[in-house]
Amino acid sequence: MKVPYIKQHADVFLDPNAGLWKKSAVGRFNLMPTPIKMIEHLSPFMANSTEYGKVNQIESRIAHNGAKITILLSWQDATRNDAIRDLDQFIDGVAVMFPFTSNANPLTMGDAENPVNAWFWRADKEEPYDVIAHGYGSSKRRIGKELGLVVNSSYQDGRWTVVFQRALRAGLISHQQVNFAPDKVTGISFAVWDGGNADRAAQKSFSGGWEPLELEA
Amino acid sequence: MKILNNTVPSKQQLMASDRQLATVIDLNKCMGCQSCVVACKNLWTEREDAHHMRWMSVATAPGSLYPRDFEKKGGGYDQQGNAQAGELPSMVDSGDAFTFNHQEVLYEGNAQSKKLEPTSALGGAPEWGYNWEEDQGKGEWPNPYFFYMPRKCNHCSQPACVDACSRNAIYKREDGIVLIDQDKCEGHRHCVAACPYKMIFFNPVTQKSEKCIECFPRIDQKIASACNRQCPGRTRAFGFLDDRNSLVYRLVEEFKVAIPLHPEYGTTPNVFYVPPMSPQAFDDNNELTDEMRIPDSVLEGYFGPGVHKALAILLAEREKKKQGEASELMDLLISRKWQDRFAEFTNHPV
Ligand code: HEM
Ligand code: SF4
Ligand code: SF4
Numbered sequence: 001m002k003v004p005y006i007k008q009h010a011d012v013f014l015d016p017n018a019g020l021w022k023k024s025a026v027g028r029f030n031l032m033p034t035p036i037k038m039i040e041h042l043s044p045f046m047a048n049s050t051e052y053g054k055v056n057q058i059e060s061r062i063a064h065n066g067a068k069i070t071i072l073l074s075w076q077d078a079t080r081n082d083a084i085r086d087l088d089q090f091i092d093g094v095a096v097m098f099p100f101t102s103n104a105n106p107l108t109m110g111d112a113e114n115p116v117n118a119w120f121w122r123a124d125k126e127e128p129y130d131v132i133a134h135g136y137g138s139s140k141r142r143i144g145k146e147l148g149l150v151v152n153s154s155y156q157d158g159r160w161t162v163v164f165q166r167a168l169r170a171g172l173i174s175h176q177q178v179n180f181a182p183d184k185v186t187g188i189s190f191a192v193w194d195g196g197n198a199d200r201a202a203q204k205s206f207s208g209g210w211e212p213l214e215l216e217a
Numbered sequence: 218m219k220i221l222n223n224t225v226p227s228k229q230q231l232m233a234s235d236r237q238l239a240t241v242i243d244l245n246k247c248m249g250c251q252s253c254v255v256a257c258k259n260l261w262t263e264r265e266d267a268h269h270m271r272w273m274s275v276a277t278a279p280g281s282l283y284p285r286d287f288e289k290k291g292g293g294y295d296q297q298g299n300a301q302a303g304e305l306p307s308m309v310d311s312g313d314a315f316t317f318n319h320q321e322v323l324y325e326g327n328a329q330s331k332k333l334e335p336t337s338a339l340g341g342a343p344e345w346g347y348n349w350e351e352d353q354g355k356g357e358w359p360n361p362y363f364f365y366m367p368r369k370c371n372h373c374s375q376p377a378c379v380d381a382c383s384r385n386a387i388y389k390r391e392d393g394i395v396l397i398d399q400d401k402c403e404g405h406r407h408c409v410a411a412c413p414y415k416m417i418f419f420n421p422v423t424q425k426s427e428k429c430i431e432c433f434p435r436i437d438q439k440i441a442s443a444c445n446r447q448c449p450g451r452t453r454a455f456g457f458l459d460d461r462n463s464l465v466y467r468l469v470e471e472f473k474v475a476i477p478l479h480p481e482y483g484t485t486p487n488v489f490y491v492p493p494m495s496p497q498a499f500d501d502n503n504e505l506t507d508e509m510r511i512p513d514s515v516l517e518g519y520f521g522p523g524v525h526k527a528l529a530i531l532l533a534e535r536e537k538k539k540q541g542e543a544s545e546l547m548d549l550l551i552s553r554k555w556q557d558r559f560a561e562f563t564n565h566p567v
Contacts, residue, residue: 045380
């Protein structure tokens with residue numbers, strides 16, 4: 001999808017109702033349950049799951065202002081699960097994932113040679129996580145704030161709206177974060193967890209392959 | 218771009234151990250005093266976020282046991298070794314974590330007018346709780362029966378919990394102790410569902426799963442685990458299963474009187490029980506019979522068909538003693554010196 005350049009202060013992008021979002025086309029992506037049998041070797045128990053991954057669509061608008069990229073996501077979820085009140089409860093969440101290299105496979109969340117970077121929001125946390133993964137099972141959560149990732153979220157009329165924002169160029173190379181640049185194309189992939197349906201880990205719905213992400217100059 | 222070369226261990230590697238520590242619990246001697254439970258709680262789970270956890274528990278059998286109805290919550294493997302779906306115990310199933318109005322009753326001068334009342338961790342009056350069915354058991358007069366069922370993690374040789382964790386956060390130490398790496402756990406709880414004994418507890422504050430650690434810091438100093446050491450009933454033996462001089466070896470492998478709970482769950486547990494020899498039952502005319510009060514079917518339900526052989530050996534050896542003959546097995550089970558029960562793990566805690 002196209003990522004327009006919009007000349008506005010970065011803070012304005014964090015408001016999902018800001019007028020500037022009209023200038024960014026909505027991307028609607030169908031979501032499907034992950035091919036969970038692929039993780040049989042990591043958890044034959046999880047691989048038996050059946051009723052997971054029921055959220056079937058996500059809407060996305062993306063824009064940048066030359067310094068920061070902002071990703072506005074929203075999806076339908078009839079139940080708001082933003083706290084663990086009992087031991088058998090799970091939390092709503094969303095993540096966007098990016099490849100470091102063209103070889104990174106979103107279906108495996110990358111591999112040892114081809115890692116992926118994800119931005120991960122959970123409804124019970126103020127701050128998002130920046131996740132690095134070298135294939136499923138290897139994901140590491142890092143505190144988003146320490147890596148320049150911020151989030152804004154709201155729930156209204158059975159819909160979650162989540163806004164991620166980060167500098168186009170991340171800080172240190174050693175932090176292992178993806179970089180974006182105007183005129184460059186990369187990929188994005190989406191995943192949603194419905195806490196009310198016990199979604200967690202591979203139990204989620206996802207968008208499939210990389211969606212091309214083209215940043216306009 | 219090669220950023221990090223993470224080598225992912227195989228399940229086989231995570232489950233392998235050079236040796237295996239084991240516990241034997243003699244159900245003929247357990248008196249349900251809960252000393253083992255308190256010893257464990259004081260050491261490991263006396264925390265605001267862990268009050269609902271009993272890594273060591275004692276419940277009355279037959280009954281819903283602990284966590285409530287764990288036997289109906291799935292997990293483990295079928296006979297072909299296929300992973301079985303499991304459910305997560307709730308706060309109430311996990312025995313709840315009551316708070317009491319101590320302040321109001323004891324410190325505000327209301328002792329004559331108000332009663333101590335428990336409140337559930339979820340708010341309101343309790344629905345069920347730890348040790349809720351104490352001493353209820355089953356059976357009609359004149360043949361009522363029950364026994365105590367002390368339980369902790371079995372540090373299984375085929376641990377379903379290790380198999381279930383997609384993050385490979387659970388592993389066996391060289392001595393067979395199964396541990397959850399708290400840095401790797403993200404609280405997905407597949408281990409909780411997979412453990413057929415429901416011996417993993419979710420911490421809703423840290424959002425990580427926790428379980429019995431067999432007091433490994435003590436084990437490393439050759440001090441027996443707290444539940445084992447603290448038992449005033451002398452029910453416990455502890456040591457390496459391959460140590461021919463240990464009491465666990467002798468009871469499990471040599472005399473074959475200590476058997477696992479629910480062997481059909483397919484995880485090869487390493488807590489073994491000496492099954493209860495119950496009193497003789499009365500018949501309709503109130504005459505003593507040769508039948509035991511606890512029906513065979515009930516014991517077989519818990520310990521599998523192996524229970525009959527174990528009981529036959531125990532009864533025969535007890536009979537020897539009755540006749541004034543020697544029985545090494547009965548002497549071992551009496552275990553006069555505590556040092557005889559714990560093999561090399563006889564250091565004192567400091
Ligand atoms: C394509 C979009 C995907 C995204 C954005 C994504 C994102 C994530 C994130 C952020 C986590 C960490 C969760 C946590 O820390 O609680 C995670 C975990 C996991 N994911 Fe994915 N994922 C995707 C696809 C898949 C697919 C297709 C599978 C399997 C078929 C999968 C399997 C797993 C597993 C097993 C875990 C748990 C182990 C771990 O934390 O690494 N993922 N995913
Ligand atoms: S009893 Fe449960 S938690 Fe303990 S090792 Fe066995 S499967 Fe794992
Ligand atoms: S301490 Fe010993 S006698 Fe007391 S409940 Fe535990 S196992 Fe039974």
